[in-house]
Amino acid sequence: MRPHPYLRAYMAGIVVPTLFLLVIVVVQAFRSYYFEVPSQFVLGYPALPLDRAFLFPMAVVPNAWGLWNVLYLALRSRVRLPVGVFGSLLVLVLVPAGVG
DSSP states (O other): OTTOHHHHHHHHHHHHHHHHHHHHHHHHHIIIIIIHHHHHHHHOOOOOHHHHHHHHHHHHHHHHHHHHHHHHHHHTTTOOOOHHHHHHTHHHHHHHHHHO
16 A cells, blocks of 8 residues: 555545444434334324434535545645644535535
């Protein structure tokens, strides 16, 4: 992996958010399909479109972190920012994109 620094940066940015996403999706699927399917026939609960609206951006976020790490690696020689400050700037991109 030494000759592929961009691939390493992408993988370093995508691993933790993907694992977190996996836990969230499993909990959501368990809650939706295990707890709600039997009760919807009895009580007639409406569908939960807000839950679906949260899952799509969570699929985008791990890739955004990976690409943000690649961008940091590419701009590291020109922009002198610590990695924590550069990582916190991703929020300024993701929040307006999520609202939009």
